[in-house]
Amino acid sequence: MKVVNVTKRQLRKMPLLNLSRNIVNTEAKLYIHDFKRDYGHLNDLLKVYYNQSEEYIADKIAVITRLIATFEKMPMPELVTPTSLVSLDGEISGFAMPYIEDNVNLALLLNNPKVKLELKLQWLKEILAILIKINDSHELDGKFFLGDIHEANFIWDITDQIVRAVDMDSSYFVGGPIPISKVTTFNHLLEKFPNKYVLDEESGKFIPNKDITSVSFIYMLLNVLSGCNNSHRWSYNEFYNYLSFLKKRGVSKELLDIIANIYTGGNVDIYNAELLEGINEDKDYTMVRARIHKTSGGYYKNGE
DSSP, X not given: OOEEEEOHHHHHHSOBOOOOTTSOOOSEEEEEEEEEETTEEEEEEEEEESOOOHHXXXXXXXXXXXXXXXXXXXXXXXXXXXXXXXXETTEEEEEEEEOOOXXXXXXXXXXXXXXXXXXXXXHHHHHHHHHHHHHHOTTTTTTEEOSXXXXXXXXXXXXXXXXXXXXXXXXXXXXXXXXXXXXXXXXXXXXXXXXXXXXXXXXXXXXXXXHHHHHHHHHHHHHHHHSOXXXXXXXXXXXXXXXXXXXXXXXXXXXXXXXXXXXXXXXXXXXXXXXXXXXXXXXXXXXXXXXXXXXXSOOOOTTO
16 A cells, blocks of 8 residues: 655645635645656645544545555546555555646535536536446445535536546445535434435444435535525425425426435435436526525425
């Protein structure tokens, strides 16, 4: 296993990666690491965790080493996977990954009301394509999941013009450490469907699976359409009233049925490249939170 060895003194001299104020990062510091290779200089990104407890680092090492082993054999350019562990003064403290210098975090684009819906849907389609590719992979299907799926864990690579998944150390390999998820951890509405969203009683976290992946993507879709950015916190009333609004705005029944099923025992099958084709990108689907409360006309129900 490759390890990048640095000292605290060397680390203090490295430039920090400056994230937007709108990107919440409470897990680690990110450093731009310049190193020599052959006759030139290259950069990678070092992620050094704040939490250096033995248990936390052990869980991270378990995930990172499996990511390196898995994706060395089957590269997926859409995933910014670790390339090595990072040792700080002799102690494993984080990992290194490729530095995608010219990029924009998708949270800044998908949550921006000035960005056209057409572009937002195109980025969502690329995220969906990543999830479908993982699902369709014989080596990964049912064994590996992106554990913490939300807008800020994807970037738009401006140079290569593709969407890439980042924060890969929050991934999940079946039987391994369960990551925290922004949109599903402590999401009590999901607890009502234990056969679908499986809760690990010891950690209180939902175990990533196809349904957790699907519901996480649906939350991103609802955030983009509604402009509210926190659909995972909506009550049942807010959720079903907003679906009624989407129905009135002409969103396809097929897509509405899939969305409605996140809070039923029914199947939430997002693994279809044409999933978002039932949305008219020229229409305005936004609704402020107060208006969701006031929406009239009853609830949308699967099968109506």
